[in-house]
Amino acid sequence: MEQWNPDDKAGYLKFMGSTKAIFEKGFLELADKPFLYFTDMLKVVPDLVKMQSYLSVYRYISQFIDDEFLRRCFSFHPLLVGGNPFDSPLIYAMIHYLERAWGIHYALGGTGAIVAALGRLFEELGGKIHLQAEVEEIAVEGRQVAGIRLADGSLHRADAVVSNADVAFTYKNLIPAQFRRKYTDHKLARMKYSMSLFVIYFGTKRLYREQGLAHHNIILGERYKGLLDDIFNKQELAEDFSLYLHMPTLSDPSMAPPGCEAFYVLSPVPHLGAGIDWTTAAKVYRDAIMQFLEENYLPDLQANLIAEHYIDPLHFQNTLNSYLGSAFSFQPIFTQSAWFRPHNRSEDFDNLYFAGAGTHPGAGLPGVLSSAKIAADLIGKADNLRH
Template sequence: MKIIVIGSGFGGLSAAIRLQAQGHQVTIVEKRDKPGGRAYVFQQDGFTFDAGPTIITAPYLIQDLFAVSNRNLEDYITLVPLDPFYNVRFEDGSVFHYNGDRDYLVEQIRQFNPGDVDGYDRFYRASEQVFEKGLPLMTQPFSHFTDMLKVAPDMLQLQSFKSVAGFVNQYIQDARLRQVFSFHPLLIGGNPFQSTSVYAMIHKLEQAFGVWFVMGGTGALVQGFVRLFQDLGGELRLNHEVAEILIDGKTQQATGVALRSGDLLQADAIVSNADVASTYLHLVPSQFRRKYSDRYIQNLRYSMSLFVIYFGTNRCYNQMAHHEILMGPRYREWMVDLFDRKHLASDFSLYLHRPTATDPTLAPPGCDSWYVLAPVPNLDGATNWQKTTQPYRDAIMQYLEQHYLPDLSQHIVTEHIVNPLYFRDELNSYKGSAFSVEPTLFQSAWFRPHNQSEDIANLYCVGAGTHPGAGLPGVMSSGKIVADMML
């Protein structure tokens, strides 16, 4: 078949590689001047900044792409393990060094709160059960309600009706440790107090497979995938923005795409790695959308957005690890501001990324490359980002300087900022959401937008907004699901 993939994020690349390896003729059309989607790369003043994602788990999904293509991973990318996975820092000065050494984790838990050692052991065994039953679901399509019914008994047994925080809190008492073991949904756009406890399996996933980095940054992983795709005979067209998915009204089938340039490209099937809401709202004419109507799409709950400052320093801060999670003074109340009130709070919880801790080539000699990421409300909130960007940036940098990076303001030599408007305007992400559809219980599995469209039979969707969800394992799994369905 002749297949067009819209967008070159990790979901689109994963699907395109698998489909090309199956013998199809695949063309990726990408709006921007570089591949990668959310994994775009900014380069300035000798510094390289990965726009994200930057936390790589489930490396077997990467390895599998090369295996199905009969290629050697080592010929394309260099994967290295990280230790610690990340440091979790609290304002009282305590630091939890999160890694894959269970004995080391237990010893740290004992130092935080001896009474939580037994609770952690029970939490670990419970997360192991969630992992064993939940992980296979990541590469299984949920196209029919009966697919959901088949797994419902297991999900009830695993307490999927609880939130991740509720699941963790029944085992752990220390307030800081509760945050250490429940913050993970934030990495995929979810509220730990609302995301289904199935995501508690992330802890076991990381313990089983580790957290990894590709030398050269996430952009090097994108380039490795693109080279693999092209070596298989696939075609990548950059600066090709899709204006519409063309539908035959008689057959209700997609026949190709119309580009902003006016060119028409024919196809036997379409895989959209564009934001799922924007795919339906802006690329598929409304008369062909019985299920995915404007109202249906608009009524879904969407994840928060992000405010990210990419910056380079002319000194190295070697006390900071590759990944740092900086917890603010509030936890649950801050989540309410972020997800429910959609209010931009004055306090922060931040993710600080320092890839030069592992790969110094991403900055000039003696320098560090960074980004600091602040979860912020999506554009349903009332924040005026035209006026707020500079003062919010200043507040974050002042906070970092006061708490973690002394004399930071004197050492910044380059900088670039993105806010929710970037996600809306550059990435076509509905409401400026950074992770598309929020991963709540009733927006997961069958309840999530499906990988194969019910409205257009030969239209498939991959990426953060469809099953199984956001994050590198999720979007790559969506590519596998679609390729298997089309096989």
């Protein structure tokens, strides 16, 4: 900060001070509490007004910092949970505070190690996991759900169902329309969805240690507001991009064989509502990103590739069952947050619960784990489920 624009140092320190209060209220106090009733929302309104929650993250940071580049550096964080910094309420400014206060953590072995550890914990607690078992329908009996029907036709009855699949997908594809009062197909179509992602996972047969790269690299393009506008509002695939380049081998050599590196690079792109034909656009987009990386960060990249796999919005839609291929479910705007977000206990069915990015509090691992805690607490307190 001192090197780039010393005049902004005092403003930055003030910003950090104010985001501490937002973090304490928004994350420590509210992220793992359900917002089932409108009164839950009313209780927090005075604090939200006091904290100027109606401002966007970008407008908020602009009150403290003058330099445009620094404004970008300290406002991009809503993108990590699927939000446009120009539309996301300032509560998401706390992500920067959280990263400074608690640090940025990496699980050795990658995200798969977290998934495996959660699976082990679940089994140690007596749970049973069935893999490759696609749920095709949630069986409904009045205001209750009765269990799930798998793709093989088998019905598994249950006292309660927790859906961790995308909420919009769950309502639209797993529960027949005639049983839904709140989340009708029409309402789901009118809601706003976060952007999708284009992600290239790749490995190289040489090391890249002299390039000054870090484990996490944010590569901002020339355009900021314009590019975000293309992604979220105009829904156009721009020729330029801003990238996140992940280089886990710097912290975790187990991610690649000796003498090799592992990377992924991601670019936020419009969701499938934009009508982009990814069957033809994907390869062109991939080539542009790899060429850019080769020219600017990773010399001779393409001659040194030994592994590569890329995914586009069609993967999010067709493989992960995410509505419109959105990577972070409902866009985190004020009217789709807290009580306004689909509840952790379904508004339509008393014993259907949600955990994951599409329910409260929202996307990202801290958010989805908080949502799981809320769902577990609600089930523990539900009268009809006490034995």
